Amino acid sequence: MRIAIVGGGIVGLTTAVSLARVGFRPTVYEAVKKPSPLGVGINVLPHAVREIAELGLLARLTAIGVSIEDLVYRMADGREVWHEPRGLSAGYDWPQVAVHRGRLQMMLLEEVQSALGPDAVRFGHALAALRLGETSTRLDFVDRETGAPLQGVDADVVIGADGIHSAVRKQFYPQEGIPKWSGVSLFRGTTLLPKGQVGALMHWTGHSRQKFAGYPISIDPQSGEIVFNWICDLKTAEAGSTPREDWNRRVDRAPLLPRYAGWQWPGIDVQQVVAAAGDVFEFPMVDRDPLPRWTHGRVTLAGDAAHPMYPIGSNGATQGILDARAVAFHLATAPDADEALARYEAERREATSRIVLTNRAHGPDKVLEIAAARAADPGTDLASVFPRAERAQISQDYKVIAGFDPVLLKQRRSYTPQGSSTIPA
Numbered sequence: 001m002r003i004a005i006v007g008g009g010i011v012g013l014t015t016a017v018s019l020a021r022v023g024f025r026p027t028v029y030e031a032v033k034k035p036s037p038l039g040v041g042i043n044v045l046p047h048a049v050r051e052i053a054e055l056g057l058l059a060r061l062t063a064i065g066v067s068i069e070d071l072v073y074r075m076a077d078g079r080e081v082w083h084e085p086r087g088l089s090a091g092y093d094w095p096q097v098a099v100h101r102g103r104l105q106m107m108l109l110e111e112v113q114s115a116l117g118p119d120a121v122r123f124g125h126a127l128a129a130l131r132l133g134e135t136s137t138r139l140d141f142v143d144r145e146t147g148a149p150l151q152g153v154d155a156d157v158v159i160g161a162d163g164i165h166s167a168v169r170k171q172f173y174p175q176e177g178i179p180k181w182s183g184v185s186l187f188r189g190t191t192l193l194p195k196g197q198v199g200a201l202m203h204w205t206g207h208s209r210q211k212f213a214g215y216p217i218s219i220d221p222q223s224g225e226i227v228f229n230w231i232c233d234l235k236t237a238e239a240g241s242t243p244r245e246d247w248n249r250r251v252d253r254a255p256l257l258p259r260y261a262g263w264q265w266p267g268i269d270v271q272q273v274v275a276a277a278g279d280v281f282e283f284p285m286v287d288r289d290p291l292p293r294w295t296h297g298r299v300t301l302a303g304d305a306a307h308p309m310y311p312i313g314s315n316g317a318t319q320g321i322l323d324a325r326a327v328a329f330h331l332a333t334a335p336d337a338d339e340a341l342a343r344y345e346a347e348r349r350e351a352t353s354r355i356v357l358t359n360r361a362h363g364p365d366k367v368l369e370i371a372a373a374r375a376a377d378p379g380t381d382l383a384s385v386f387p388r389a390e391r392a393q394i395s396q397d398y399k400v401i402a403g404f405d406p407v408l409l410k411q412r413r414s415y416t417p418q419g420s421s422t423i424p425a
């Protein structure tokens with residue numbers, strides 16, 4: 001079966017490795033000419049780490065990231081709203097790993113090339129158009145830098161993993177337009193912290209109009225120096241506004257600093273962290289409406305192309321990794337490709353649509369919204385206005401919706417079909 005994967009991000013590459021493990025030889029077409037480790041931190045939650053482990057890549061993932069042990073939600077004045085263990089500390093069989101997005105992407109690229117050969121990823125191939133035929137699909141590519149058309153290819157199955165601005169998705173939903181902006185801008189960066197200044201902990205503080213989130217994404221094994229990834233969320237426009245065109249631009253940090261005066265807790269002084277960071281980037285918090293259908297003919301969608309979501313609840317990359325594993329599993333086990341894509345979509349589309357919508361309603365960060373609404377006055381006793389059981393329920397409900405309730409996750413069927421090969425960790 002000729003399988004074309006459009007997009008060589010985390011999802012496209014995980015799809016390629018997963019397909020290789022079950023005996024397919026897909027080709028990945030990636031728009032950029034040269035791979036480079038772009039981005040800052042992402043979280044891979046235990047339900048996706050399980051998949052990385054089944055691909056035999058767990059040791060390599062944990063070597064480039066940090067196994068997160070705790071999550072703390074706080075109000076801006078430092079009052080703790082919720083604290084829970086994460087990953088192995090929470091009883092999962094798999095850790096939660098915070099990692100630099102680019103390092104994870106490069107690790108997956110290496111694995112694709114070692115499993116499928118150096119030509120398995122064709123860089124400099126931006127998908128321009130798809131033509132659905134009776135038995136196969138024609139893919140037309142261009143060189144994005146010159147606009148020159150490149151030789152097209154025919155594929156039996158196409159998986160569109162080309163991100164939030166997906167050309168594959170646009171082919172089937174040409175009227176959809178640009179992603180939807182919540183009106184919140186995300187300012188993000190990384191800061192080097194000395195050994196031991198913060199633990200393997202995620203900090204989530206504030207509320208939807210002004211938030212700070214931070215967690216370590218690597219620790220130098222020799223010096224113990226920490227790369228601390230952080231995001232400052234600020235409401236800068238009304239929901240539904242049109243965000244600025246350049247969504248990944250470097251910005252001046254100076255206007256951020258006064259907004260975060262007094263935001264400090266043990267190990268973290270937000271002003272100091274932001275002041276000492278390398279480059280600071282801004283991009284809008286955007287998503288898209290869930291789609292009524294992902295699969296047209298033998299073309300389907302995965303990852304951000306299928307279900308871009310607000311970065312709330314740390315599920316963006318995680319859900320894409322699950323898509324990658326699910327589509328490979330069904331292609332390996334269904335009687336034919338049409339049935340495989342139907343099974344894949346049935347399993348993943350509604351599940352991810354629910355997460356997109358739940359994240360619009362603040363996802364697990366709802367505890368911060370409720371705390372801010374009921375206990376804005378620092379003298380208010382949080383426990384009396386926001387019972388612990390209610391907070392626990394919000395956390396638990398999100399885990400069920402996003403597929404990482406520890407009990408349900410242990411019970412979930414593996415995406416490794418029997419008899420397929422995994423490489424040792």
Ligand SMILES: Cc1cc2nc3c(=O)[nH]c(=O)nc-3n(C[C@H](O)[C@H](O)[C@H](O)COP(=O)(O)OP(=O)(O)OC[C@H]3O[C@@H](n4cnc5c(N)ncnc54)[C@H](O)[C@@H]3O)c2cc1C
Pocket residue numbers: 006007008009010011012029030031032038039040041042043101125126127128161162163164165166167302303304305311316317320
């Ligand atoms: C440059 C970049 C930086 C990012 N930084 C962060 C970050 O710091 N933190 C975070 O949480 N998330 C970040 N993300 C998003 C995060 O990677 C995704 O939300 C998540 O990992 C799902 O990945 P994906 O593979 O579906 O999409 P993406 O990671 O967006 O990958 C899509 C890939 O498709 C390629 N592509 C796009 N259009 C075409 C086309 N027409 N033809 C061929 N290829 C195409 C892109 O170049 C890209 O490599 C970033 C994404 C990108 C592209």
